[in-house]
Amino acid sequence: MTTSEAAAQSLSIGEVAERTGLSVHALRFYEREGLLVGPVQRTSGGRRRYTPVDVEWLLICVKLRESGMPLADLKHFAELVRQGPGNEAERLHLLDTHRQRVDAQIQALEECRSVITWKVAVYSEHLARGAADGLWAPTT
Amino acid sequence: MTTSEAAAQSLSIGEVAERTGLSVHALRFYEREGLLVGPVQRTSGGRRRYTPVDVEWLLICVKLRESGMPLADLKHFAELVRQGPGNEAERLHLLDTHRQRVDAQIQALEECRSVITWKVAVYSEHLARGAADGLWAPTT
DNA sequence: CTACGATCTAGAGCGAGGTCTAGATCAAGC
DNA sequence: GCTTGATCTAGACCTCGCTCTAGATCGTAG
Incomplete structure (x- = not known):
């Protein structure tokens, strides 16, 4: 890849914000915090230029x-x-540990979901029967 | 239910903390913030006594x-x-809206999970082939 | 009666994860 | 050259959701 090709592929911080969903503030914050793999290149004027590899890494971060x-x-x-x-x-260990946490999270969420679904069903049923059933008093 | 039966069923803040997984600090905080349905009963000495209904509500909160x-x-x-x-x-609307958010969350997590699983597979494969493949340079 | 642990109140403090501000500079279009 | 919008830096500030502290009181076991 020639220098000009690299320049053509590189993106400004605003463009990267659009593509990653992170704010420009967050992008600068991540950089300060050392969350990027390499230092971001700069133009002669001092503006950041992100390479496709930078963007790929940011998408994984997201x-x-x-x-x-x-x-x-x-x-x-x-x-x-x-x-x-x-x-x-x-x-590998770091990623795999995280994957396990994600699995646990999904399971926990599914439990929450079923509790909520049950409650939604209780209310729906009540409302379907209409206000005629004036004595029904949900505790929660 | 007689008064003494109610007293027998009621729990101290410490017992409720155990049963709900919330800290005693968090329980007092929730109360201050108006997250409980009713005011918690007190003993003559000023200590909180939680009813089973209070606990049920707290479990839903959790x-x-x-x-x-x-x-x-x-x-x-x-x-x-x-x-x-x-x-x-x-x-019902409040709960159903939340259920939809939970569904979206589960889906997002499953997407993350598959990205991570893929990356784990890439590293595993590399490690299984051993260090012989010295030229392999993962970008991330 | 004395200890000692649990609980009380009011309010300060904290960690995570950004977000926002001020004031300056850069770059593109007219 | 001038305007306008994007970007720059350093650092202050914010929200959320608790957590902790201090100092007092309660209540039970010995």
Whole structure:
């Protein structure tokens, strides 16, 4: 890839915000916090230029955050990647641990869902019978 | 139910904390914030005594919180219940809206899960092939 | 009666995860 | 050259949801 091709593919912070769903504030915050793998390139004027690899990494960050990974873990993962090859086992462990947490979360949510669904059914049934049943007094 | 039976069934804040998983601090906080349906009864000495109905409500609160309902919504729900019969439609709406959010959350988590699973598979495969493949450089 | 642990109130403090502000600079269009 | 909008930095500020502290009181076991 030539320099001009790289420049053509690179994106401004605003464009990256659009593509990732993160705010420009959050993007700068993530960078300060060391959550990115490399330092973001700058134009001669000092503006950030994100490469497609940067964006790919950010999209993964978004997925990990969305699923509840704390910023600290994300930072740790970024550090491992920065260190380069040799620590793949640790990266794997980090991801797999998180996957287990996500599984637990899904299960917990499904339990909540069934409790809520049951309550919704109770109210629906009551309303379907109409106000005629004036004595019904839901405790909750 | 006689007064003494009610007393026998009632629980101290510590016992309720155990049964609900909330801390005693959180229980007092919830009360202050108006998240409970009624005022908690007190002993002559001023200690709280929770009824089984209080505990049942708290268990529902826990499920709703666990599934991401904000305290403000929980408070709103509690207010509706406090107002008594007549607003069941609104309660239903509140719960059903939340159920939809939970569904969306579960779906989002499942997407995250599949992204993570894929990444885990990539690393596993790499590690299974061993370090012989020295040129492999994961971008993330 | 004395300890000692549980509970009380009011209010301060905290950690996570951003968000926003001020004031300056950059870059593109007219 | 001038205007306008995007971006820059450093750092203050915010919301949420508790958590903790201090100092007093209650209540039970010995």
